[in-house]
Amino acid sequence: MNRLHFSWALALVLTLALVTSCKKEEPAPEDENELITTVRLKFTENGTTTTQTFDWKDLDGEGGSAPTIASVGLKTNRNYKLEVEFLNESVTPVDNITEEIKEEADEHLVVVIPQPAGLLTYTYDDKDSRNYPIGLTGKIVTTSAATGTIQVQLRHQPPVGGVPVKNGTATPGSDDANVTFNVVVAP
Template sequence: MKMNRKLTWMLLFGVATLFTQCKDSGDEVEVDDENELITSVTLKFTESGTNTVTSFSYKDPDGDGGNAPTKFDTVSLKANTSYTLAVEFLDESKTPVDNITEEITEKSDEHLLVFTPSPASLLTYTYGDKDKNNYPIGLTGTAKAGVAGTGKLKVQLRHQPNAKNGTPGPGSDDVNLDFNVKVK
């Protein structure tokens, strides 16, 4: 009888342990999306009133870190001129090339492009696109060059899954580049 009681308690303890350690797969926490690998960024400026498109690119075939970029153009714009600006992102480490711009469009509620000129008078940017929550995206917009001068244009693609609020924070950078700019 004592042996049966011990066996019953051991069996009960084993079953209780089994139930406390097993989780239903529906209870698992989903990991946030990872940052995209982006090896190429192209800024396409179309001068207002014309069909003239001038592109400026950054290329780093192995991505951030490792080897230095193979191309980093200086953006050259006309003073006091408005442009339509479209931005393209690619992952050229894959065959075929992965168009990250399409993924950004599909997940626009998780991405924000931020354009920061230095000095601020160098350029102004107005967003031309919005996500489903009415927050800016930045894949298209209007850029207006200021007076002649030189400086930098920081281009950041902010990755903000489940946190986008129309501002650069919170989130992490998929891209953070400082283009040299000449306005003449």
């Protein structure tokens, strides 16, 4: 009888040791936000090869020195191709986040918001595998002379529980970048 109690006690101790030694690991986030220090807008007027480049830079990150922001200057009644680039210039060599956004197009959306709304119109040129816009390239059309701003948001919209959340709107996800440029449209 003592051997039976000993066997049961030993089995119980081993089972408890096994159960208490296992740690429950927290699930890792499916994807983290990017560190972006530079947002670059490249405008090429239709029919020309001249490209104007305007940068928003915050090389020391949030909470340090204020970012440097170039003012965007466009001409009235023109059509432009817009290319948006996202960089991390805090590392060497510079990390071109734009390439990762292209690779993970189903999880990213660039949102371009002019203020006032009539300042210019923006149309997406690129699509992801599910036919939703990406926004790394698009068309800008200006009309009359005006001043305002362009807000550029990079929305990170990774799947939740393996289910895609990107739906073509800025609502799901979080900001990888959210910057504003001053704009002058003049003759």
